[in-house]
Amino acid sequence: MDYIQSIKLAILMTCHNRRDTTLRCLKALYQQDINFDVYLVDDGSSDGTYDAVSTAYPEVKILQGNGNLFWVGGMRLAFSEAIKRGYDYYLWLNDDIVLESTALHRLLNSHYQLKQQLQPDSIIVGSTKDTFTHQTTYGGQKQQKRWYSRKFVTVEAGTELQECETMNGNCVLIPNSVVVKVGNLDPAFIHIMGDLDYGLRARKQGCSIWIAPGFIATCSRNSVRGSWADTKLSLLQRLRKVTQPKAFPLKSWTVFTRRHAGFFWWLYWLQPYIRAIIGYQDLSASAFKEG
Numbered sequence: 001m002d003y004i005q006s007i008k009l010a011i012l013m014t015c016h017n018r019r020d021t022t023l024r025c026l027k028a029l030y031q032q033d034i035n036f037d038v039y040l041v042d043d044g045s046s047d048g049t050y051d052a053v054s055t056a057y058p059e060v061k062i063l064q065g066n067g068n069l070f071w072v073g074g075m076r077l078a079f080s081e082a083i084k085r086g087y088d089y090y091l092w093l094n095d096d097i098v099l100e101s102t103a104l105h106r107l108l109n110s111h112y113q114l115k116q117q118l119q120p121d122s123i124i125v126g127s128t129k130d131t132f133t134h135q136t137t138y139g140g141q142k143q144q145k146r147w148y149s150r151k152f153v154t155v156e157a158g159t160e161l162q163e164c165e166t167m168n169g170n171c172v173l174i175p176n177s178v179v180v181k182v183g184n185l186d187p188a189f190i191h192i193m194g195d196l197d198y199g200l201r202a203r204k205q206g207c208s209i210w211i212a213p214g215f216i217a218t219c220s221r222n223s224v225r226g227s228w229a230d231t232k233l234s235l236l237q238r239l240r241k242v243t244q245p246k247a248f249p250l251k252s253w254t255v256f257t258r259r260h261a262g263f264f265w266w267l268y269w270l271q272p273y274i275r276a277i278i279g280y281q282d283l284s285a286s287a288f289k290e291g
Helices: 002-006 019-029 049-056 070-085 103-116 176-182 194-204 235-242 250-260 265-278
Strands: 009-015 037-043 061-065 089-093 122-129 136-138 140-143 152-154 162-164 171-175 208-218
Touching (some): 002 103, 009 070, 019 037, 037 070, 049 061, 061 070, 103 122, 103 171, 103 208, 140 162, 171 176, 176 194, 194 208, 194 250, 250 265
Parallel strands (some): 009 037, 009 089, 037 061
Antiparallel strands (some): 089 171, 140 152, 162 208
16 A cells, blocks of 8 residues: 555564574565664674674664663663654564565554554554464463463464454554553563563553454564473572563562452462472463563
8 A cells, every 4th residue: 555655664673692583584674665764772792793784784773782681671772762753653573583575564554454443543463473383473462361360372363353462572563652652661571571561551541452364474482491491400490590581580570460460460470480390381371481
């Protein structure tokens, strides 16, 4: 559609020490037939990411981090810089994603369709699939309604727009009208939970969240090897890892569960720590992923 070419779109990314992965993501991004600006936070990479990106894509606006921003901190920095310049849309994009050739058109067209239905304050989530199995890896999320478990599970991509409750932040299109209501990512979070929290806060502000039809990109699921959920690690190792920034640091996890898990939030709060102790893996619990 012609209107897409006049849209001001900011692509928000953060990266740390995976130069080739980041370059592969940017290569697919720049094959999209849409105008956009890229805000990339290089969070203290020591593998030459800054120089490689600057050489291959000099138009990318690279912001420097100190190595301690993690996903939420990096995306929050990119988001804040882009907001200063004012865009119609902001796209969260993980640097391990490879977009389909028509991905941005499909995301924007999905939002246009909802605008025509008088739902302009709608976030559009792009579902990703594994490169080899073609199974859904990240995307829209729905929460289980059991009184003892409020974990989030991934919604399978469909052939039509479908509404969900929140989202993984891997590929998410946010219109400016939502940003005006919700603002930036919450600094209470470090690596995980910030994306889920943003979606849940958006819904509380009267916004809606929709999954675009089909798959938007490929992105393999992160392995649990070496994480708090790796049953090959000792109990002490799992307990140390479960409270680290990429897992469930006590302060962030307390904020999230008290804010979103209802009256029995403390039962939900206990779950990752109990799972670390007993060595229980539940790979369907998307809120428990590491990035």
